Amino acid sequence: MNKKLIIKNKIRTLRFFADEMTQQELAERIGSSRQTIIAIESGKYSPSLEMAFRIADVFGVTINEVFEVEKSFEEQD
Amino acid sequence: MSYHEKKALAGLVTLLLVVVGYCIYAFSSYANGNTQNDNIKFWAGAILLFIAVGVIITVIIEIVLYIREYLKILADKNLSKASATQKMKTIFSPDEMDKLIELKTSKISYAFTGIGFVSAMILVLIGFSASVMINIIFLSMCVGSFIEGIAVIYYYKVGVSNE
Numbered sequence: 001m002n003k004k005l006i007i008k009n010k011i012r013t014l015r016f017f018a019d020e021m022t023q024q025e026l027a028e029r030i031g032s033s034r035q036t037i038i039a040i041e042s043g044k045y046s047p048s049l050e051m052a053f054r055i056a057d058v059f060g061v062t063i064n065e066v067f068e069v070e071k072s073f074e075e076q077d
Numbered sequence: 078m079s080y081h082e083k084k085a086l087a088g089l090v091t092l093l094l095v096v097v098g099y100c101i102y103a104f105s106s107y108a109n110g111n112t113q114n115d116n117i118k119f120w121a122g123a124i125l126l127f128i129a130v131g132v133i134i135t136v137i138i139e140i141v142l143y144i145r146e147y148l149k150i151l152a153d154k155n156l157s158k159a160s161a162t163q164k165m166k167t168i169f170s171p172d173e174m175d176k177l178i179e180l181k182t183s184k185i186s187y188a189f190t191g192i193g194f195v196s197a198m199i200l201v202l203i204g205f206s207a208s209v210m211i212n213i214i215f216l217s218m219c220v221g222s223f224i225e226g227i228a229v230i231y232y233y234k235v236g237v238s239n240e
Binding site: 008024028029032033034035036039042043044045046047050051 | 079081082163165167168172173174177233235236237238239
């Protein structure tokens with residue numbers, strides 16, 4: 001039995017408070033594409049730990065302030 | 078639609094054109110009796126010809142897509158050429174999500190090609206001709222690439238997980 005984690009993020013809010021930083025600008029600063037930022041923001045893709053740290057670094061916050069586990073449920077193997 | 082999705086879609090259309098073209102060419106040759114009993118050279122030549130046509134069309138489409146994207150960036154943002162080139166690098170160099178999608182979809186393509194290869198060998202063993210084998214291998218490669226293209230578009234639309 002594994003726990004399936006649902007990871008939420010606050011990138012949209014953090015972008016808003018960073019002078020409405022664009023997705024393109026964030027993508028350029030972390031060395032990624034805008035498509036990937038859109039996927040992360042909408043929860044369609046969970047980034048690697050390295051990318052998560054880079055995103056947190058851009059906003060000057062900790063990784064916990066960007067990503068959080070909303071809920072988890074049991075998943076059968 | 079992102080650049081990668083457009084590229085995958087263009088690849089699908091190209092593949093479809095190549096397969097349809099190949100089928101028309103192969104069937105008409107077969108109907109005209111040009112393919113003598115198990116003429117492996119004919120089939121090898123036909124397949125190589127259509128692979129070459131597919132590669133040329135793909136290269137042309139990629140160049141057109143690149144230029145289109147470049148002009149779009151220049152027009153939209155009123156950027157200098159250096160900044161536009163930098164933006165293009167961000168778009169074109171694959172990041173971790175692109176690599177994950179590529180990894181997952183190439184697995185699907187390899188699986189189809191592998192199944193086609195094994196099926197072709199089995200058919201030869203049970204008495205089918207070498208031309209059947211070569212056609213099944215080619216068509217399984219095409220089906221694998223087609224499903225890979227669909228999977229790429231699906232993953233970009235729906236998302237991809239690390240599992």
